[in-house]
Every structure is written in structure tokens, then in C-alpha cells.
Amino acid sequence: MKGILLASVKRMLKSLGVVTLMAVITLAANGRADLIGALFIGYFAAAVYAWTMAYRIWRSAGLSASGARREMLWGLVLRLAVLLVVLFAAVRISAEVFGMVVAGFWLFYLLFMVHLITDEFRGASRK
Secondary structure: OHHHHHHHHHHHHHHHHHHHHHHHHHHHHOOOHHHHHHHHHHHHHHHHHHHHHHHHHHHHOOOOHHHHHHHHHHHHHHHHHHHHHHHHHHHHHOHHHHHHHHHHHHHHHHHHHHHHHHHHHHHHHHO
16 A cells, blocks of 8 residues: 555655646736645645545554444544644635635645546556
């Protein structure tokens, strides 16, 4: 699993870099360069979310059914807590910051999932 994740993350970071460059240029051109930090906060929240999910899946792989269920529920609570804290802080700042944090979160998370799924299908087709 680590090999699959590392390969997917490397390709995802390249895609994320290109998309981030486009987003930064667009924000700067529209005079909203102040929202770039919120975009990166959304990236950070999604990275924590994805890492926690992958780590909990990896840890639960060797457990019994009840142990795996407990591990996954604990991971869900942690992921939702991080997301709630970040989004609550963003909404307290402004609606624009909240929107950019949400956009950054979804951008990172969707790119991560798309790369993970396509890499898995590529690996399955080689077998």
C-alpha cells in the first residue's frame, strides 16, 4: 500500500502544482492575492484528512473485524474534527476565506482520489 500511495502522491503533487499555479495567477490577476493563504489552508486540511484516512486503513488491515471497525470510527472522528476546526475558523474570518478553504480542500482531496483510483486501475490492468 505504501508503494501505491507514494507513487500516487508524487503524480498528484505535480498536478496540484500546476493547478495551484493557475489558481494563484487567477487570484492575483483579480486582485484577491490575500486569499492564497486560505487556499493553502484548505490543502493542509485535505492532506491531514487523506493521511489520516490512509493511515487508519493501513492500521486496520491486520485487525479483527471489530478492531478494524473501531479503528475506522476513531479515524472518522479525527478527520471530521480537523475539518470542523479548520472550517469553523475560516467561516469566522469571512465568507470569502471560507469559500477558498473549501475550494482548496476539495481540489486537493479530489486530485488525490483521482490519482489514487487511476493508479490502482493502471496497476490492475498490468496484472
